[in-house]
Amino acid sequence: MKIGLDIMGGDYAPKANVLGAIAAHQSLKADEHLVLIGDTQQIKPLLSENGFNPDHFEYVHTDEIIGMGEHPTKAILQKPNSSISVGFQLLKEGKLDSFASAGNSGAMLVGAVFSVKTIPGIIRPCLSTIVPKLKGGIGLMLDVGANADCKPDTLLQFGILGSLYAENVMQIENPKVALMNIGEEDEKGNMLSLATFPLMKETKLFNFVGNVEGRDLFNDKADVIVCDGFTGNVMLKLAESFYVLTIKKGLKDEFFDRFNYENYGGSPVLGVNAPVLIGHGISSPEAIKNMIFQSRDMITSNLVGKIQAAFQ
Amino acid sequence: MKIGLDIMGGDYAPKANVLGAIAAHQSLKADEHLVLIGDTQQIKPLLSENGFNPDHFEYVHTDEIIGMGEHPTKAILQKPNSSISVGFQLLKEGKLDSFASAGNSGAMLVGAVFSVKTIPGIIRPCLSTIVPKLKGGIGLMLDVGANADCKPDTLLQFGILGSLYAENVMQIENPKVALMNIGEEDEKGNMLSLATFPLMKETKLFNFVGNVEGRDLFNDKADVIVCDGFTGNVMLKLAESFYVLTIKKGLKDEFFDRFNYENYGGSPVLGVNAPVLIGHGISSPEAIKNMIFQSRDMITSNLVGKIQAAFQ
Structure with missing residues (x-):
């Protein structure tokens, strides 16, 4: 190798x-x-x-x-x-x-x-990022910036890519895949997420668990969170700024330590x-x-x- | 009254x-x-x-x-x-x-x-939220959920609305208005932000300071941050989840205290x-x-x- x-x-x-x-x-x-x-x-x-x-x-x-x-x-x-x-x-x-x-x-x-x-068969490769989970372990969010504009079938494919990464590299069995959205209900969202939801709901290619919201990034609702690259990039940078803040302010905590990107290395291109x-x-x-x-x-x-x- | x-x-x-x-x-x-x-x-x-x-x-x-x-x-x-x-x-x-x-x-x-x-004259009313600034004071982000899908002229108007709120209610002189984006450079963005940027750059209706990124929500680059309601809602909920985390973990800090929504009351509909x-x-x-x-x-x-x- x-x-x-x-x-x-x-x-x-x-x-x-x-x-x-x-x-x-x-x-x-x-x-x-x-x-x-x-x-x-x-x-x-x-x-x-x-x-x-x-x-x-x-x-x-x-x-x-x-x-x-x-x-x-x-x-x-x-x-x-x-x-x-x-x-x-x-x-x-x-x-x-x-x-x-x-x-x-x-x-x-x-x-x-x-x-x-x-x-x-893949419409657009994407950039993923590893996120620490509050209760331990890690999850994956994708896309975080390779595709600022996405279509529903592209997001569906991100779900497949993320699920395969989580299963094979992170060794999570039957990973829970969710769609980042502005409400948990099926009918919430923008045009993109509304059109993506039914595709994900019907797919047998991964274990879709529904919509999640911004507050769910670090909890256990999903192992893999799918979003367009604009949303993912904004979220990633906002989350990083919080980590930097806790460091600057000397707030020591095991979770925030795990938040350090250094622990995970790089962002896989999938x-x-x-x-x-x-x-x-x-x-x-x-x-x-x-x-x-x-x-x-x-x-x-x-x-x-x-x-x-x-x-x- | x-x-x-x-x-x-x-x-x-x-x-x-x-x-x-x-x-x-x-x-x-x-x-x-x-x-x-x-x-x-x-x-x-x-x-x-x-x-x-x-x-x-x-x-x-x-x-x-x-x-x-x-x-x-x-x-x-x-x-x-x-x-x-x-x-x-x-x-x-x-x-x-x-x-x-x-x-x-x-x-x-x-x-x-x-x-x-x-x-x-207003295309779509929007929902704004007050954000604490690290160096003290407050800023405004809009839209945070009223309009999941926006067009460039709608975002331009949000800039006007936010600028007027910041100037008149928050009493910030000549408020700095920025566009939430995935890079600072003029040519970065998704289709929406790329089309919005020149409109904001040319406008004389507010003091446009360019693009900001997710990491800039709490710093002094902008007093007013404009985004579509999907992005704003996801950011708001992600930021709230961090605040909740610091509370749960007993991390006491003056900035995180100011992060408490209770200090600001409600979200103005503009x-x-x-x-x-x-x-x-x-x-x-x-x-x-x-x-x-x-x-x-x-x-x-x-x-x-x-x-x-x-x-x-």
Whole structure:
């Protein structure tokens, strides 16, 4: 197994990325290889500084970087030697089994679709996020920003993707899938959710439990919450701002600790032909380490194969 | 001035409502009269229990109640003697200067539009909510649920309504108005926000400061945040759930205290020809008291007259 990691992406790259890789190494099995993609002249000194044997990793040298503010499509096309472009090229060629980066999210989404392509039958790939649950455990919300405008059949597919992720990677049996809405009753909603509800109610492709509301993100009503990417992105950023607030205010609590994105690693891109993970821009070594584990879990569970089978 | 209050609406009615009215009374001026609308046979004993002179209030007896779960339009039409229907009838006849209730929100919205009507020139009235700001003070978010689907010109009007409320009732000079979006850049968004942005950028009707994101709800980037009612409702309920969490977990903090809806009273309905306020279903006496003060402030500031003038 080859787990690809972009060493140049993220606000604290390359240092946080290299430290994350070192931290992950000791928990990886002998056949779980980490491939570091980036400027080896920057990577090697960081390894020796930490007394780490460079032979534990594989390296692919790149000499371009896609910046956080760059236009995704232009950057992918104009920087073929960037760590993100090279990572996707290797993923496409089967030389990597997964690719993860804490760099430019848009470039990661575009790169995933350009290189390994959308799984046949899937209308739009999406970006998911892991949410901690109050009573323990975790859940998934999707889409959180890849598709600002969605149609009912796209949301129905997000339900399938989320359910398969929850079942196979999070190991939740018969995951409860819900639709984010502005009321619990069947007839509540905007045009999109009203049109999506009957599709979800009728489907046998996942265990639909009905509508949930904004207040239900962290409770046990659903394991998987489906929404359009605009709503999901706004919710995710609002929730993050609360976490930041509790930190700033020194409010210590076990739940808010679990709310730390670092614990979960990255946001899985679902619906493309390979495991792809996008890390938070401010990814710390801990976050990078967990993104590596998440990459491994997506490979081991054969999530992509199961999604491909479901859409055949 | 006649401030109308529904005594029968809300989870803790009539008791919390009567206690809130009593609490408000001592801060009201001699010409600021409270009119209690509800079952006087239930109201009077509560006053005497609290040693309160019933002559301080005016009363309108009603013998029907619209329940929280009733269909708004049907309930308004089928229960003409309900406290909500009677309140709106009096508001329409000019026998009240404002009407507030913590009862069925949908019935309040329908009742407002049926009775005092939408202000000419306004496409859709909306529901706003007051949000505490981290550095002190308060802001306004709208719409939070009256219009699940919105068009760009509707959002533009929400900007005008919110700006006028912030300026006249919250007394914020030249309020900063922002569009809730999924990125700060001009070209970010879904179809709705992308089409709304240029309208807001060009308008001279309020001080548009650009896009804000979910994480900006409580900071000082904007005094007024405009969004469609689906997004606003989801955000409001998510934010409320955090407040409830901090309470449950015993996390004491000045900011989270200010987050308590009780401090602000109700949600102003903006865009109809009279001041209308909808209280939280779980309104306590404190919340009812503050909703009464908010009613008074909406009357005193002549907010409705100023909105009417702006749309002439």
